[in-house]
Amino acid sequence: MDPVVSAGIVAAGVGLITGFAAGLAFRISERDRVDPAPAPEPVLPLAVSNVLSVLRSSAVVLDQTDTVVKASPTAYALGLVQGDRLLAAPLLEQARAVRRDGEIREIDFDLPSGKRHEPPLAMSARVAPLGVRLVLVLVEDRTESRRLEAIRRDFVANVSHELKTPVGALALLAEAVGSASDDPEAVRRFADRMQHESARLTGLVQELIDLSRLQAREAGSRAEPVLVDDLVQSAIDRTRSIAAANRIDVHAGGVQGLKVLGDERQLATALGNIVENAVNYSPGETRVAIGIGTDSEGRTVEITVSDQGVGIPEPEKNRIFERFYRVDPARSRSTGGSGLGLAIVKHVVHNHGGDVRVWSVEGSGSTFTIALPLFEAAHTQPLREATP
Ligand code: ADP
Numbered sequence: 001m002d003p004v005v006s007a008g009i010v011a012a013g014v015g016l017i018t019g020f021a022a023g024l025a026f027r028i029s030e031r032d033r034v035d036p037a038p039a040p041e042p043v044l045p046l047a048v049s050n051v052l053s054v055l056r057s058s059a060v061v062l063d064q065t066d067t068v069v070k071a072s073p074t075a076y077a078l079g080l081v082q083g084d085r086l087l088a089a090p091l092l093e094q095a096r097a098v099r100r101d102g103e104i105r106e107i108d109f110d111l112p113s114g115k116r117h118e119p120p121l122a123m124s125a126r127v128a129p130l131g132v133r134l135v136l137v138l139v140e141d142r143t144e145s146r147r148l149e150a151i152r153r154d155f156v157a158n159v160s161h162e163l164k165t166p167v168g169a170l171a172l173l174a175e176a177v178g179s180a181s182d183d184p185e186a187v188r189r190f191a192d193r194m195q196h197e198s199a200r201l202t203g204l205v206q207e208l209i210d211l212s213r214l215q216a217r218e219a220g221s222r223a224e225p226v227l228v229d230d231l232v233q234s235a236i237d238r239t240r241s242i243a244a245a246n247r248i249d250v251h252a253g254g255v256q257g258l259k260v261l262g263d264e265r266q267l268a269t270a271l272g273n274i275v276e277n278a279v280n281y282s283p284g285e286t287r288v289a290i291g292i293g294t295d296s297e298g299r300t301v302e303i304t305v306s307d308q309g310v311g312i313p314e315p316e317k318n319r320i321f322e323r324f325y326r327v328d329p330a331r332s333r334s335t336g337g338s339g340l341g342l343a344i345v346k347h348v349v350h351n352h353g354g355d356v357r358v359w360s361v362e363g364s365g366s367t368f369t370i371a372l373p374l375f376e377a378a379h380t381q382p383l384r385e386a387t388p
Helices: 003-034 046-054 073-077 089-101 143-179 184-216 228-245 264-280 329-334 341-351
Strands: 058-062 068-071 105-111 121-130 134-141 224-227 249-254 258-262 287-294 300-306 355-361 365-377
Touching (some): 058 073, 089 105, 089 121, 089 134, 121 143, 143 184, 184 341, 224 228, 224 264, 224 365, 228 258, 228 264, 228 287, 228 300, 249 264, 258 264, 341 355, 341 365
Parallel strands (some): 249 287
Antiparallel strands (some): 058 068, 058 134, 105 121, 121 134, 224 258, 258 365, 287 300, 300 365, 355 365
16 A cells, blocks of 8 residues: 555544544543542443454554553564563553653564564554553554665666766766867777767666566557567577677577467567577677477477576576676676666566576576467467468
8 A cells, every 4th residue: 555545544543543532531531530439441442443443554452551452463463462462562662651641652663574584574653542541552564665665765776876887988988089189090989989888878778668667567458479489580680790799609499380478579678688698698609599399288388598608606596687686797787788687577577477487507507498378389270271
């Protein structure tokens, strides 16, 4: 849920409950004036109970001895409450302070996730008086929104960093051109490099646009049957000149005529990125093999791209699909890589209901496999009569 909306709901909940509580407190104090008998055990009015049960937050109501009078099922599930005790020490501390001065408090605190090797949950709580004796604690799990915030922050920092490099280079080159005006050869050389840097900048901006589009939109809006052979051919065409320059032999084989359903441009970009990487991360005079086949049940198309390149260290295998993650940033930059290629692959493939895997031995080579649901195999279609 939108944090603003959820904060609004929490605020409304606290307001409503505090309203009930104020009424309750008033009635209790009125009655205390008439009848000076010892205060009865605080009982939670049914209306307050009902409001608590519809709130999304985990709710806990404590009495004046810190005993839990009511707690929502999620408060138990999160491990905030056990039996009639509130276990989270920071909340207890706040509840006592609220009881002392009646001020509403807000805190953020970490809660052990209860699972080994998993980081603690990031919780956020509001603690408010409920009548004269009770204290209400409303707790929200903010782990996911904090994680997204952190990703967004990193992303912006990374983008700025990536943009700064070619922009800085362009500024320097422009300066160099200015001071080399009487040397036509140097001017030509600088102009070439300026072209190279601006192509890199354009590529990076295009990849950023692609990635944000992919994240915003599910595939399927332009789903059409796509021949896998065409995807492979376009990937080979895209890498032809760089492969030739490095004397890398890119060849394809396997089952022909398989089709998948999807957006041809996106799928071609994804496969093209993988084949381009295979070429970029391989030494000269090696081979890149593209294979097309199906899984054993014949339901999934598998496109494999194998190279004899530098390989990927085991601990990095999962990370290479993250945006801007590179095993060797210097090498990646020298090939003009943006660090976004595999993030785009992952999004495209997932948006098409598929999966991308990597197998690699450092120093020997890598195999990337894109698996996509098979739409149809051309050979299962009846052959059309040849028309004269
Ligand atoms: P880049 O633009 O840096 O190539 P990618 O997202 O395409 O970004 O790839 C991320 C990183 O994964 C690369 O920087 C590289 O370290 C590693 N990588 C990708 N493909 C291969 C490959 N075929 N062989 C070795 N390393 C690879």
